Amino acid sequence: MILGRTLAIYFSARFFKSILGLFLLAAVLxxxxxxxxxxxxxxxxxxxxVVxxxxxxxxxxPLLLEQVIPFAVLFGSILAFVTLSRALELVVARASGISVWQFAAPAVVVGLIIGTLSVVAYNPLAVWLQHRSDEAAAGLFGSEQSFLLQTTQDVxxxxxxxxxxxxxxxxxxxxxxxxxxxxxxxAFDKEGSFKERVEAATARLGDQIWFLEDVxxxxxxxxxxxxxxxEVSTYLTATEVRESIGSPESISFWSLPRFIELARNAGLPAYRYTLQYxxxxxxxxxxxxMIIIAAAVSLRVSRFGGLGSMILGGIVAGFVLYVLSELAKDFGGAGIVPPIVAAWxxxxxxxxxxxxxxxxxxxG
Incomplete structure (x- = not known):
């Protein structure tokens, strides 16, 4: 039996509402x-x-929430499957000859749409807002700013x-x-002996020179x-500075290819930025x-019950994928494995x- 258009739209809306609800809850928290x-x-x-x-x-x-999107999709899908099952809607659908693959298809479509929009639209917007946040916070937190804003590391x-x-x-x-x-x-002189320590509130990169203020x-x-x-002389370029200090997450999806090309042209390793892309x-x-896993852990509940086992299964599955993603990110960022393998x-x-x-x- 082919899943009707009206039923597919209904299932898609239920999944989208559940995912969006958990995402907004995570945003508030x-x-x-x-x-x-x-x-x-x-x-x-x-x-x-306070303002x-x-x-x-x-x-x-918004940029912090990017890490939450996969888990919002996982647990939102589980919630939608369980809600549909408890309302006997999935039971009726299965009794009418609709397979699990058919009623899971709308959820997969929703996941693909959310995933695509989160990359091409949400990520650039979140990065832009993060830059505005950095500007609003400039000078407020002093030496603790890098920890609070999590946009750079002490390198x-x-x-x-x-x-x-x-x-x-x-x-x-x-x-x-x-x-x-x-x-x-x-700073060291040309013979390699220590010359001075310079502390400045801000530094602006010019043509082979740092312009420092409040020094x-x-x-x-x-x-x-x-x-x-x-002023302090330097041969560094903006690309080299960002490669050394900047975070790949601070670059939007549409800007990453250009930055990767610039880094490679400068002879710098671009593993972290290729991995992010x-x-x-x-x-x-x-x-x-995440949606297929949600269907897998929720299907047994619809047949045999066991909400606790379902929740535990979803948590375990999410944890396994999270650990795998972090390990792959570490290996890919270090160049141990190709970034494309680590990402996919x-x-x-x-x-x-x-x-x-x-x-x-x-x-069976």
């Missing part, structure tokens, strides 16, 4: 916890207001310049690697000196895997696992 954390850490900082912190959190929550970057080598640390990266916040530079210079020969502006491309497949393997594994369980349940 993340926002509340995020605001509380920002208030706790920034409450005594100059320029702090400003709430705005920062609202702007950065020491070695650079060379006309005046000699130096080592740079920045707490936050803005404007594609051309502007840094909370910068520390250890304190420490040397072994005199007391600390304050400067409104200061392939991971986004593979997201529709991963969401499809979790989705392929999830689909095969779900199909195997469904085939066993349906056909």
């Amino acid at each position: 993340i926002f509340l916890f995020d605001v509380l954390e920002l208030v706790r850490r920034g409450g005594d900082q100059e320029g702090f207001t 400003r912190v709430a705005l920062i959190s609202i702007l950065r929550v 020491w970057v070695r650079q060379d310049g006309l005046d000699g080598e130096s080592v740079l640390l920045a707490k936050q990266l803005l404007d594609g690697g051309t502007r840094l916040l909370d910068v520390t530079i250890f 304190t210079v420490y040397t072994t020969e005199r007391d600390p000196q304050q400067y409104g502006r200061y 392939q991971t986004l491309l593979a997201r529709p497949l991963l969401l499809t895997a 393997a979790p989705g392929i594994f999830g689909v095969l696992m779900g199909l195997t369980i469904l085939l066993k349940q349906e056909d």
Whole structure:
């Protein structure tokens, strides 16, 4: 029996509502916890207001929620399957000759649509909002900003310049690697001897030079000196800075291919950014895997009951895929395995696992 158009639309709407409901619930919870954390850490900082912190959190929550999308699809699909089963709608559908593959098809279509839209539209919007959040938070959290905003890591970057080598640390990266916040530079002369330590509130990358503002210079020969502006030579480019300090998640889906090409042309490894690009491309497949797994763990409930076993099965399946994804990400980001393999393997594994369980349940 072929699933009718009206019934397919009805099932699709039920799945979409369940997934959207869990996604919005997760958004509210993340926002509340995020605001509380920002208030706790920034409450005594100059320029702090509750409205400003709430705005920062609202702007950065969408990017944080990207990690929740697969789990919202998994548990939303489980909820939809169980709700349809308890209302006897799936029972009636199966009694009329509709197979599990047919009533799961609308859910898979919904997953593919959500996955595609989350990549081509939601991700670029979330990254743009994250950049606005970074700008709104600039200077508010001081040295803790990188921890709070989670857009960069404390990475020491070695650079060379006309005046000699130096080592740079920045707490936050803005404007594609051309502007840094909370910068520390250890400078050495051409003979390799330590010359000075430079601490600056901001640094802007020009043509082979860092333009620093609000600077304190420490040397072994005199007391600390304050400067409104200061310059440090460098051969680094914006691409090299972003590759060393920036996070792949801070680049939108549409900008990743161009950045990967720039990194490769500069002779830099682009494993992390290639992995991020392939991971986004593979997201529709991963969401499809989540829906098939949800059907596998929910089908037995519709026949034999056992809500606790269903929830446990869904959690275990989600945990397995999460661990596999993280391991693949670590291997792919380090260049141990090809990024394309690391990105697509979790989705392929999830689909095969779900199909195997469904085939066993349906056909023995």
